[in-house]
Amino acid sequence: MITRRQFFQMAASAAASPLLPGVSLAAQEGASVLATGSQTNVLQAVIVPEPAGWVAGLNISNPAVIVSVNLFDGLVTYDDAFRPVPQLAQSWEESADHRTITFHLRKDVKWHDGHPFTSADVQYSLMEVTKRVHPRGGATFATLDAVDTPDDHTAAFRFSSPVPAVWSALGGYETQILPKHLYAGSQPLTNPLNAHPVGNGPYVFKEWVRGNYVVLERNPDYWDKANQPHFARIVFRIIPDEGTRLTALQSGDLRYAPTDAVSLPDLARLRTDPRFVVSSHVFDGVAPISFLDFNLRRKPFQDLRVRQAFAHAINRDALARVVWYGLAKPAEGPIPSYQTRFFKPGLPQYAYDPAKAEALLDAAGLRRGEGGVRLRVNNLPLPFGNQYVLSAQFIQQQLRHIGVELELVSTDVPTFNRRVYADYDFDTTINWYAAFADPQLGVTRRYWTKAIKPGSTSSNATGYSTPEMDRAIEGLVSVSDPVARKPFIDQLQQIAQEQVPSVNLLELHFYAIHAASLGGFSSTPMGAYSSLASVRNT
Known part of the structure; x- marks a missing residue:
């Protein structure tokens, strides 16, 4: 059994496992000039990582959504x-x-x-x-x-x-x-306004200095007179380094960090610090599931036995405990187990069993060769913070035991999106998607043929397409009666676990941090995806 200390010792010595590159800290120097005015009228926040654009209707990455909800109201x-x-x-x-x-x-x-x-x-x-x-x-x-x-x-x-x-x-x-x-007649995904949005919400997009910060300013003509923004300006700083983010929070330079801001050991310390409020409830409605995706366009992964072997080679209990510090639990399928209305108990599971994994690879014709290696493939960890790199390194070590060499490929967000969702230039990825409150919203996109949309982020990147899965999904999206709909949702989960186009890894628990001197944050299950108009100094 791998302990946390052993894992981090191995990770530190894995020179062949590069960490994701970040923007130079020197780029942060200009951000200090944005702290004009007192804390009464400027909210300094941090966003991790920097997305390719800021329109959540097109770029649904976590950072883009968190900023975008301040710019656009919903129906x-x-x-x-x-x-x-x-x-x-x-x-x-x-x-x-x-x-x-x-x-x-x-x-x-x-x-x-x-x-x-x-x-x-x-x-x-x-x-x-x-x-x-x-x-x-x-x-x-x-x-x-x-x-x-x-x-x-x-x-x-x-x-x-x-x-x-x-x-x-x-x-x-x-x-x-x-x-x-402003959008009609253009290609929405490539419209230049995605980098400088024109919305209708409580804040107006002012400036984006790439690699450094985004500035939003109070909308003087905001329609909701009962909920006028408290802060004149919100500055979302882009700080790639975890240590720098922690220092800025502790010094009071940053007062709001909605996700992935600090390392999990540091998070445990902040939870006991009276200067901060740490909440995971504000992500409950997001229901994040992490997974290892296969590119089914690549020949090795077209063999079910190879995909099953990968699943058996990963100790998900240890992954949750060692890498995620218990802020996760092994996923039993593509729908979180706590969504009891939809979750199907008794799904096929892939217990940690390296011997079985090796037997499956033998049966698939991938026998050990020179140096004991059966297969060499790459992995693109999601560039949304170090936890995904650490997860990839953990899996890299485990796959090495069964003769699979996993090369980790570092990317930034635009490169990841292009390689994974446009060019399909990858073997495997470590990723997470929001399952949301209903599987129709967040789960079907991973498995539906119609969700293979080149260039559309967080869609069906694996290329998985089968008639039986499409029938299940088309049934659940077209039937409204909960009783009649449930068998289709059950079929989706059963097929996903049997055919393993992805290895469902963990049910994640995200968190947000804010200074205890702030109040007015949304307390809904989607609170992290709510505007900051009501946030104010207490």
């Missing part, structure tokens, strides 16, 4: 019980057969460029962006046939069959409404 927001509350839609009604939802939009909302917000923006965003290029939108809105716009402030969603899950997806963190007058 609805949510209360502490995760019930929809009016936002851009001031009211709505649902037809008796649940096939039509008519939203009545606010008339006092403007885009940050002064252009009025209308139902045309909603229609364009849902039909041309969310359904077509959003990695989760195709499944969530699979049965959305049209958005009717009888006038500028009415948007009627017409479904061929009801979609109960849609009510969990209408917030600005997920189904983002974009300005049609």
